[in-house]
Each structure stands twice: as structure tokens, then as C-alpha cells.
Amino acid sequence: MSVPVGDRPILPASLKIADVAAAAGVAPMTVSRVLNAPDRVTPETTAKVREAIERLGYVPSIGAALPQSRRSRTVAAIVPTIAHPMFAGVLQAFSGSMRHGGYRVTLSVGGYNDDDDEALFRTVLAQKPDALLVAGSGYSPGAWQMLIEAAIPVVEFWDISARPIDMAVGFDHAKVGSAVAAYFLAKGHDRFAVLTASDTRALTRARGFTETMTQGGASIVLDRRIPAPSTIAAGRECLRDLLALLDRRCAVFCSSDLLAFGLVTEAGVQGVPVPEHLAVCGFGDFELAAMNEPAITSVSLDGTATGRTAAACLLRRLGGEGRRDPDRVQMPFRIVERATT
Amino acid sequence: MSVPVGDRPILPASLKIADVAAAAGVAPMTVSRVLNAPDRVTPETTAKVREAIERLGYVPSIGAALPQSRRSRTVAAIVPTIAHPMFAGVLQAFSGSMRHGGYRVTLSVGGYNDDDDEALFRTVLAQKPDALLVAGSGYSPGAWQMLIEAAIPVVEFWDISARPIDMAVGFDHAKVGSAVAAYFLAKGHDRFAVLTASDTRALTRARGFTETMTQGGASIVLDRRIPAPSTIAAGRECLRDLLALLDRRCAVFCSSDLLAFGLVTEAGVQGVPVPEHLAVCGFGDFELAAMNEPAITSVSLDGTATGRTAAACLLRRLGGEGRRDPDRVQMPFRIVERATT
DNA sequence: CTGAAAGCGCTAACAC
DNA sequence: GTGTTAGCGCTTTCAG
Numbered sequence: 001m002s003v004p005v006g007d008r009p010i011l012p013a014s015l016k017i018a019d020v021a022a023a024a025g026v027a028p029m030t031v032s033r034v035l036n037a038p039d040r041v042t043p044e045t046t047a048k049v050r051e052a053i054e055r056l057g058y059v060p061s062i063g064a065a066l067p068q069s070r071r072s073r074t075v076a077a078i079v080p081t082i083a084h085p086m087f088a089g090v091l092q093a094f095s096g097s098m099r100h101g102g103y104r105v106t107l108s109v110g111g112y113n114d115d116d117d118e119a120l121f122r123t124v125l126a127q128k129p130d131a132l133l134v135a136g137s138g139y140s141p142g143a144w145q146m147l148i149e150a151a152i153p154v155v156e157f158w159d160i161s162a163r164p165i166d167m168a169v170g171f172d173h174a175k176v177g178s179a180v181a182a183y184f185l186a187k188g189h190d191r192f193a194v195l196t197a198s199d200t201r202a203l204t205r206a207r208g209f210t211e212t213m214t215q216g217g218a219s220i221v222l223d224r225r226i227p228a229p230s231t232i233a234a235g236r237e238c239l240r241d242l243l244a245l246l247d248r249r250c251a252v253f254c255s256s257d258l259l260a261f262g263l264v265t266e267a268g269v270q271g272v273p274v275p276e277h278l279a280v281c282g283f284g285d286f287e288l289a290a291m292n293e294p295a296i297t298s299v300s301l302d303g304t305a306t307g308r309t310a311a312a313c314l315l316r317r318l319g320g321e322g323r324r325d326p327d328r329v330q331m332p333f334r335i336v337e338r339a340t341t
Numbered sequence: 342m343s344v345p346v347g348d349r350p351i352l353p354a355s356l357k358i359a360d361v362a363a364a365a366g367v368a369p370m371t372v373s374r375v376l377n378a379p380d381r382v383t384p385e386t387t388a389k390v391r392e393a394i395e396r397l398g399y400v401p402s403i404g405a406a407l408p409q410s411r412r413s414r415t416v417a418a419i420v421p422t423i424a425h426p427m428f429a430g431v432l433q434a435f436s437g438s439m440r441h442g443g444y445r446v447t448l449s450v451g452g453y454n455d456d457d458d459e460a461l462f463r464t465v466l467a468q469k470p471d472a473l474l475v476a477g478s479g480y481s482p483g484a485w486q487m488l489i490e491a492a493i494p495v496v497e498f499w500d501i502s503a504r505p506i507d508m509a510v511g512f513d514h515a516k517v518g519s520a521v522a523a524y525f526l527a528k529g530h531d532r533f534a535v536l537t538a539s540d541t542r543a544l545t546r547a548r549g550f551t552e553t554m555t556q557g558g559a560s561i562v563l564d565r566r567i568p569a570p571s572t573i574a575a576g577r578e579c580l581r582d583l584l585a586l587l588d589r590r591c592a593v594f595c596s597s598d599l600l601a602f603g604l605v606t607e608a609g610v611q612g613v614p615v616p617e618h619l620a621v622c623g624f625g626d627f628e629l630a631a632m633n634e635p636a637i638t639s640v641s642l643d644g645t646a647t648g649r650t651a652a653a654c655l656l657r658r659l660g661g662e663g664r665r666d667p668d669r670v671q672m673p674f675r676i677v678e679r680a681t682t
Numbered sequence: 683c684t685g686a687a688a689g690c691g692c693t694a695a696c697a698c
Numbered sequence: 699g700t701g702t703t704a705g706c707g708c709t710t711t712c713a714g
Contacts, residue, residue: 028709
């Protein structure tokens with residue numbers, strides 16, 4: 001492989017559109033049209049050109065087209081982490097749908113960390129994406145302002161904030177919390193605890209849970225926050241704190257299945273009967289919840305559907321039709337009842 | 342927000358380098374230098390220009406620079422999935438290090454699926470990345486050929502193939518398998534099973550395990566393959582298949598902690614004593630393994646170190662120094678002994 | 683339906 | 699240290 005020395009160019013002299021044009025015996029412009037507006041070229045010419053492209057192995061440089069066309073056919077996705085199973089599902093689906101619609105997706109990981117996000121957003125926007133997918137709304141005001149000023153379609157997912165910049169596809173986290181509360185109440189519970197990571201969305205769920213509970217006159221005996229991200233270890237540790245309260249039956253809502261799993265596991269170690277003395281509901285419906293023994297009740301979300309929906313909104317907007325219609329799409333969720341409740 | 346109609350431009354008329362130059366009272370070239378070679382400009386001029394950039398909110402369009410400079414300051418990462426905890430760790434670290442070194446990372450998800458990878462690689466290469474990070478080597482020959490022809494630095498991670506295209510940072514999976522075999526033998530086991538997902542790397546580990554075992558004269562009583570990816574469900578199911586063989590003590594090597602967890606969990610349900618009748622070693626050292634009850638013995642890998650190392654190799658190469666030296670970096674692994682063995 | 687000319691935003695190369 | 703000129707690869711516009 002040829003390798004650069006010092007500041008010399010790194011990419012090899014690659015084929016230009018002119019090379020293809022020469023090989024096919026047409027003008028460069030015709031090649032460009034074959035690539036971007038195939039219906040404006042005769043089938044025969046198209047065939048000739050395609051053959052040349054294939055034979056030479058030509059790959060157009062999207063960068064070169066950029067300043068001129070002002071559309072990059074690229075959308076950028078920004079997420080704080082890719083380790084989260086839900087994010088992974090959303091991104092995978094989004095990526096696939098967008099690619100299918102003729103757009104590239106570039107994924108940037110980072111943020112939720114004041115100084116960093118602005119730098120991150122700056123480099124992302126420097127690529128002049130045609131649109132943006134961002135996870136939730138835990139970013140700094142400055143960074144958020146950049147998104148507004150970018151003046152391109154933006155889809156927020158995961159969260160449905162009250163006032164999205166543009167479009168939002170996600171879950172009403174407060175509603176999730178209150179649904180779990182209602183579920184617990186319907187099952188006849190009367191003592192409750194919340195175990196939640198300290199991130200915006202998880203806290204919103206906890207608030208929804210607490211509010212519905214207090215409105216129903218029920219008592220929250222423990223409201224425990226742990227630093228994000230959620231871990232199994234934190235769940236186990238929290239059970240030990242909870243132990244003193246478990247003389248009477250208690251139902252706990254966890255902001256993640258990892259916490260729920262930790263709780264249930266440590267309950268097993270400490271000999272606390274589940275669900276008799278301790279009822280647990282997680283969030284996310286990871287495989288771990290479904291396949292644990294005992295299987296853990298959880299709130300199930302459809303990441304794939306979320307990703308696909310986000311892509312559909314964007315593609316419609318980018319296509320120029322139906323602009324501005326779907327400002328906020330609420331994705332459904334459901335509580336999957338299992339052995340821990 | 343302004344939104345396009347039909348085929349109209351999508352991005353707003355944004356600031357150009359000339360606007361900044363005018364505002365700062367210098368030539369465009371000077372602005373360019375402030376951005377790309379700060380040491381060639383007087384501090385005073387730099388200050389003036391930076392002020393103008395800041396005030397106007399200028400963000401350079403990397404696309405425009407691309408055809409000229411032939412270096413995009415972008416490296417592309419290609420992985421088959423982001424749901425895998427190890428990949429996520431590697432990417433996060435890689436991403437951070439590269440950004441720190443002045444490069445953007447764009448992540449593309451997909452592949453391991455003959456027809457698709459070529460399309461994927463084509464769109465990735467069309468962005469003219471300065472370098473590539475690819476996961477392992479499960480791609481089609483055509484796609485692989487594209488990487489070779491791209492003639493840019495390529496780091497393969499995860500796997501260490503025998504003949505990397507360029508550089509490789511990862512694990513010797515065969516060695517991992519044989520280390521686990523040696524460990525089991527040292528613990529006095531004499532009946533063994535392998536439970537593995539059918540992907541290249543996992544199969545290599547299984548082969549390493551089996552070979553060391555048979556060389557040591559030991560018997561493999563069950564060699565079970567499941568379709569990738571590994572799941573907890575598959576682990577639980579496999580224990581039921583194994584049940585008939587568990588009249589005597591058996592040690593099982595799983596290609597993933599998820600499988601191991603499934604095995605151990607179902608063993609609990611079926612009343613098989615662990616580790617007395619069933620010893621289990623997983624792979625990946627996920628939090629799940631460490632925090633389960635009983636805690637699961639596993640092979641621990643450092644994804645963060647892998648990502649950082651890959652970035653370091655690339656940055657050195659891209660910087661023009663130390664070209665071609667580190668062709669293959671073997672990352673260490675270790676067996677973390679826990680309660681299941 | 684196809685081609686020629688002009689120019690996108692930026693940066694190498696060469697003056698000054 | 700800074701400015702000027704030319705041109706990257708591609709597409710827009712406008713002519714044929």
C-alpha cells in the first residue's frame with residue numbers, strides 16, 4: 001500500500017467523472033446525470049455510462065459535489081452512547097431506512113457534557129448534513145442553539161420534549177412512570193420505592209411515577225437516585241439499602257432493567273422472596289429481563305419502530321412533501337408482566 | 342425553520358470563508374491558515390480572525406476543502422453491529438482518541454452479508470476517508486478487495502487475521518480458546534463441552550479450545566453451534582440439551598457471556614449444582630457475568646484499550662511517522678475466575 | 683436528450 | 699506573514 005510521507009496527500013489519485021466520460025464517449029455532465037437524474041438520459045447512454053463506471057470502478061466523491069449542490073445526501077446522528085440496547089436498535093433501523101432512501105448516515109458518539117457537545121456539534125455540522133437525528137435533550141443550551149441555527153430538519157428521538165426544535169419521535173416518559181404506578185396500584189400494592197439513574201429521561205419517568213402515586217394517596221418509602229448510567233452493581237447495592245424497609249411488602253420501579261436485575265439478584269442472595277415481599281418492574285425490556293429467573297416485569301419499547309418512524313418523518317420532509325406535519329410522534333410502550341410482580 | 346420545496350437547496354446560504362475574511366479585514370487565505378496552520382499566522386491576526394469566526398458563527402464546510410486537499414480529516418469505522426458491548430467500548434474509545442487527534446469518525450453499521458457489504462463499503466469510500474477502522478474479517482472478498490484498492494491506512498480490530506490488509510489490533514481468538522482449555526485442565530476437569538455462536542471469531546475460539554483439549558487427550562462430549570448472535574435464550578435452551586450428559590461433571594466453554602448466563606440460569610432452574618456438576622466459562626466479561634449470582638468466570642478483554650491502541654496506530658501513520666511498523670498488535674486477555682468454575 | 687461554460691467554497695503554490 | 703492566482707471534482711445553468 002502506498003502511504004503518505006509527512007503532509008503529502010493521503011488518498012491516491014482516483015478516478016474523476018471526466019475519466020468515466022472519456023471511457024464512455026460522452027460529456028462529464030452526462031455521467032453526472034446518469035448518477036443523479038437517470039430519467040433524463042436515454043437508456044442506451046445510461047447503459048454505456050454504467051458499463052464504464054462498473055469497469056473502471058468509479059466512485060463519485062461526494063465532497064466535491066457538496067459546495068455546489070448544497071445537499072450532501074448525508075444525515076448525521078448524534079447519541080451520547082451506543083452501549084444502550086435501545087439506542088442501538090433505533091440507530092440500526094434508522095440507518096437502514098435512510099440508506100434505503102438514498103441517504104448516508106454518519107453516527108457521532110458523545111455529548112451530554114457541556115463543553116464537549118459544542119465541539120462535537122460543530123464538527124458534525126461542518127459536514128453539512130441534510131438533516132439530524134439527535135438523542136433526547138440532555139445537551140447544553142449552546143449546543144442546542146447550534147442545532148436551531150443549522151436550520152435543517154432535526155428529529156429528536158427517545159425523548160419527546162415539550163417543545164422540540166422541529167420533530168420528535170419517542171416516548172412520553174412521564175406517562176411511562178404513571179402507567180407503572182397505575183399498574184402497581186391495580187395489583188393492590190401500597191408501599192413503593194423508586195430506583196432511578198440521574199438522567200433527564202429516567203428522572204422524568206420517576207416523577208411521573210411519584211406523582212401518580214401521591215395523587216392516589218400512596219406512600220413512596222424510598223426515592224433513590226444513582227449516577228447515570230445504570231448498572232447491575234448499583235441495583236444490588238440498593239437492595240441492601242432497601243432491606244430494612246422490606247419488613248412489609250414493597251413495589252419498586254427501576255429506571256432500567258439492569259437495576260431491576262441487580263435488585264432481584266441480590267434479593268435472591270438475601271433471601272427476600274420475590275414477588276411476595278419485593279415486587280420489581282424494570283424498564284427497557286432487555287433480553288435479560290425476559291430470560292432471567294425469575295423473569296422480570298418491564299416496560300417494553302420498540303426501538304426498531306422508533307428508528308424507522310424517525311427515518312420516515314425525515315425522508316418525507318427531505319422529499320419536500322408533507323412538510324412540518326408530524327411534529328411529535330408518540331411511540332407506544334407496554335408493560336410486560338412477568339414473575340417479579 | 343426554512344425548509345426546502347421539492348428539489349431546492351436544503352442547507353441555508355451559510356457563511357463562507359470570504360465573509361469571515363471581510364469581517365476580519367484579511368484575505369480568505371489567512372482565515373484558512375488560522376484554521377489549518379495556526380503557527381503560520383501572527384498571534385494578532387489570529388486573534389482578529391478568531392473573533393470574527395466566533396462572532397459570525399462560521400463553520401467551515403469540510404466538503405469544499407476535500408477535492409483540493411485530498412484529505413478529509415475523517416476516518417470511517419465499519420462494524421457489523423453496535424449492539425455488542427465490546428464493539429461499543431472500542432468505538433467509544435477510538436472515537437474519542439481520533440477526535441482528540443483532530444479527526445472525525447463516522448460510523449457505519451452493516452455488512453457481514455455478501456451483497457450488502459459492497460454497497461456499504463462503496464458509500465463509505467465515497468466519503469474519501471483518510472483511513473478506515475473495520476471490525477474483524479467476515480466480509481465478502483469483493484468488499485475486502487475494495488479496501489485494498491482504496492489504498493488508505495486500514496486498521497482491523499477485534500480479530501487478528503493472519504494476513505491483515507494493513508494493520509490489526511485485536512485478540513488471538515485461537516489462543517483464547519486454548520487458554521480456557523488449559524485453565525479447565527489445570528482445575529482437574531476431564532469432560533468438556535463447547536457452546537458457540539457461528540461467527541468466524543467465535544468458531545476460532547472454539548477450535549482453539551477443542552484442539553488443546555484433544556491434544557491433551559481430553560474428550561469433548563458436546564460441540565454445539567447456535568446461529569449468531571449469541572442470546573441468553575440460546576444458552577438456556579442448550580442446557581436442556583446438555584442435561585442428559587450431566588450425570589458426571591462437565592466443564593463448558595461458551596462463546597459469549599450471554600450464553601454462559603443462560604446456561605447458569607437454567608442450571609439453577611433444573612437444579613444442576615454449579616460448579617459441582619457444571620462448570621462454566623464465558624467470554625467478554627460483561628457486567629452481567631461479574632454481577633450474576635453465582636458470578637460467572639469469563640475471559641476479560643479491554644475494549645477501551647483496543648480502541649485507543651487502534652487510534653494511536655492510525656494517528657501515527659496519518660502523521661507520517663513510524664509508517665508500517667505496527668502491523669499486528671495483540672491485545673492481552675485474561676481469564677477472570679469466579680464462582681462458576 | 684446532450685453538451686459547454688461558469689462557478690461552488692476552499693486551499694496549494696507561488697508571489698510579495 | 700500575508701495576499702494572489704489558479705484550480706480541485708462536480709453540478710448548475712443555459713444553449714444546442
